[in-house]
Amino acid sequence: KYYQIPSAIIESFRSFIFHEFTTVLFLVIIFDFFFRGFTMFFLEKEMKYGAIIFQTIVFLILIIVIGENIWTLVPYAVFAPFAGIVAYKSRSIIYSSMMQFLILIILNASAVRLMQ
Secondary structure, X not given: OOOXXXXXXXXXXXXXXXXXXXXXXXXXXXXXXHHHHHHHHHHHHHHOOHHHHHHHHHHHHHHHHHOOOHHXXXXXXXXXXXXXXXXXXXXXXXXXXXXXXXXHHHHHHHHHHHHO
16 A cells, blocks of 8 residues: 555566666665665774664664555565665675665565555
8 A cells, every 4th residue: 555666567577677677776776775885884994883873773764754555665664774784794885785685676665556
């Protein structure tokens, strides 16, 4: 009910794949680049694991400030600390981005399936 998915991706698998590889992947890369790549890695020398918590809190504040249609961003918020841990341990945002993207494809495919 609250998690909005474009109607075109419900009707067409090609549209679903296009949406995932354009919109979702774009958001994952932007969020990872800023919150993990910039914010967390910049602060990790002083804060250690606290940088993971800090980037998660900053991300959650951003979602609250946006306010409109926050349900669409809930999966990103849930995975923010996990993505932070993966990026922190691997020293790369590539693995956290891939993890989030795969999980979001599965969640979106499940949501589409439920809406059919």
